[in-house]
Structure formats: C-alpha cells, structure tokens
Amino acid sequence: MTGLLRPVRRSRRRDLVAVPARADVLALAALLLAYPDDEHLAVRDDLGTAVAALPESAAAGHLRGFLDATAGWSEARLRRHHVETFDLRRSTSPYLTYYLHGDTRRRGAALLGLKQTYRAGGFVPPEDELPDHLPIVLEFAAQAGPGAGEAALRTHRAGFEVLRAELARRESPYRHVLDAVAAVLGPAGERVHERARAIIRAGPPRDDVGLGAPLPGYGSATPSGTPYPPTTCGSTSHALGHPDRQRVAPVALGLPAAPGAPSATPAARPEGP
Known part of the structure; x- marks a missing residue:
C-alpha cells in the first residue's frame, strides 16, 4: 500500500504505540466504517486485498x-x-463530540475547532457531513500523522470507548474496526475509563433550557435499542437509510471511485519554498 497515502508527518510523542502501516490501518478503518453505498460495495474486494496486505499486527488482525x-x-x-x-x-452515534458535549452549545464550538484543525492541515472533508463523524476523523488522522492528526481521537477517547463498548455489547462486526483503532492509539488511561463510565451512567451533557424529561437512550429507563432519528445525535443532512449517502471516498486509498462521486481529499498546496 506504499504510496497510496500522503507522507505522514512525524510526531514527537513518546507514548505512541509502534504499529506497522499505522496510517494505512486508520485509513482502512475509515473506509470500513463508511456507509456501504454502491461506490464502496464496488471496491469491497479491493478493500479486502488492502487489509490482507497489511503487515502483521493486532490492529491488522x-x-x-x-x-x-x-x-x-x-x-x-x-x-x-x-x-x-x-x-x-x-x-x-458515530459523531465523537456528541459523547463529550451532547446537545449543548459547547458542541458547536468543538465542531468549529475541528474544521479549523482540518483547514490548518490542508484537509477538505465532505461538505455534507459533520467534521466529528468518525470516518472523517480517522481519515484526517491517517493523512496528518499521529501528532495533530490523532489529537481529536485522543481528545474524544472517552466517547470513542463508549461507542466501542456498546458495539461489543451488541456483538456488531463494527466492534472489530474500533478495536483496530484502539490498538493504534494504545491503552486508554484510567481517567478515560472513568469518564466513559460516567457517560454510560448519565449520558452526554445536555442544555436544560427548553427540555423536560431526560431524553431516552442515555440516563433513562427507555429500553436499549429504541430507534432515534439521526438529528438527535449527528448530522441533519441525511435521511435514514438514504441510498446515496457519501462518507469517506475510496480514492483516499488509491481505490477506484464512481464517476462524479464526491471525495474527501487534501487541499492543493501551492508550489514553492
């Protein structure tokens, strides 16, 4: 898979776990978590080949x-x-800032911060998706490197662990993809686990203004699995099950894309010193 991604910037972090093909693992995780529309299904075999070609590691497994x-x-x-x-x-929810900030005003500031981080890194995410959508966060991490690129994943590690635990509890195959990302990030500290347990107990924060009883899904007696519209936890731009949703484009890994399909690619950088 050499040459399929932009060169990864080196990080000065000393607590990084050594993972072979770190960027490729994160980029493939982004693609595997994306909605399986026609474009992704067309390259399903190519994704399998790319995963099989990864150097042996826990994340690749x-x-x-x-x-x-x-x-x-x-x-x-x-x-x-x-x-x-x-x-x-x-x-x-695949929207990471939701776990830390819930449906509060602080979430808007967090989303703006992510957009600014992407812009500073020369990364242009899809316009029809929120910047905290996990596949987008993973693609940026793969392209920008383990320092600034993985900062959002580490900031929202508690929410990531809540999502990972719930996928495991439900025995969803997607739990394997989050396990791969966790293997790249390394073990979460006790403070992360404490915050994750607090989110599971009480749910994400919420603004009290205009709200009555606690919203179902977290911190309530509503049975787990009750369906909610996506507007309660993520993007408002997608209808449920919309067949034409575009997430992370396979071109990020050098895989073929459907003609005319949008893609999340780095912004062109001016030539010169």
Whole structure:
C-alpha cells in the first residue's frame, strides 16, 4: 500500500504505540466504517486485498476480523446493519463530540475547532457531513500523522470507548474496526475509563433550557435499542437509510471511485519554498 497515502508527518510523542502501516490501518478503518453505498460495495474486494496486505499486527488482525464476520453478508444486510447501528441509536452515534458535549452549545464550538484543525492541515472533508463523524476523523488522522492528526481521537477517547463498548455489547462486526483503532492509539488511561463510565451512567451533557424529561437512550429507563432519528445525535443532512449517502471516498486509498462521486481529499498546496 506504499504510496497510496500522503507522507505522514512525524510526531514527537513518546507514548505512541509502534504499529506497522499505522496510517494505512486508520485509513482502512475509515473506509470500513463508511456507509456501504454502491461506490464502496464496488471496491469491497479491493478493500479486502488492502487489509490482507497489511503487515502483521493486532490492529491488522482486528480489521481482518471485521471482514471475516461480514464475509457472507448480502449488500442489503450490510446496509441495514449500518443504518440500524449508526443512525438509529444514540448509544452508537458515530459523531465523537456528541459523547463529550451532547446537545449543548459547547458542541458547536468543538465542531468549529475541528474544521479549523482540518483547514490548518490542508484537509477538505465532505461538505455534507459533520467534521466529528468518525470516518472523517480517522481519515484526517491517517493523512496528518499521529501528532495533530490523532489529537481529536485522543481528545474524544472517552466517547470513542463508549461507542466501542456498546458495539461489543451488541456483538456488531463494527466492534472489530474500533478495536483496530484502539490498538493504534494504545491503552486508554484510567481517567478515560472513568469518564466513559460516567457517560454510560448519565449520558452526554445536555442544555436544560427548553427540555423536560431526560431524553431516552442515555440516563433513562427507555429500553436499549429504541430507534432515534439521526438529528438527535449527528448530522441533519441525511435521511435514514438514504441510498446515496457519501462518507469517506475510496480514492483516499488509491481505490477506484464512481464517476462524479464526491471525495474527501487534501487541499492543493501551492508550489514553492
């Protein structure tokens, strides 16, 4: 997979876990978490080949675990499971700032901060998706490197761990993809686990103005699995199960893209010193 991604910037962090093909693992995780639309299904075999070509590591093994778990799934089943997992439940929202800030005013500032980080790194995310969407955060991490690139993942590690734990509890194949990312990031500290447990107990923060009873899904007696519209935990730009949703484009890994399909690519940099 050499040459498929931009050169990764070196980081001065000394607590990084040594993971072979670190950027490729994160980029593949982004693609595997994306909605399985026609574009992604067309390169499904190519993704499998790319995962198989990764150097041996725990992270690579987890990605292979996802492919093994979904190997016999039909296209309809893949799409249905993705929608049921990431669009219909707050507890498995793919929008990282939701866990830390909930539906509060602080979330808007966090989203703006992510956009500014992307802009500073020369990264242009899709316009039809929020910047905290996990596949987008992962693609930026893959392209920008383990320092600034992985900063958002580390800032929102507690929310990531909540999502990871819930996917494991539900035995979703997507748990393997998050396990791969966790293997790249390294073990979470006790403070992260404490914050994750607090989110699971009480739910993400919420503004009290204009709200009555606690919203179902977190910190309430509503049975787990009750469906919620995506506007409660993420982007308002997608209808449930919309067949034409575009997430992270396969061109990020040098894979073929459907004609006319939008892509998340780095902004062109001016030539010169």
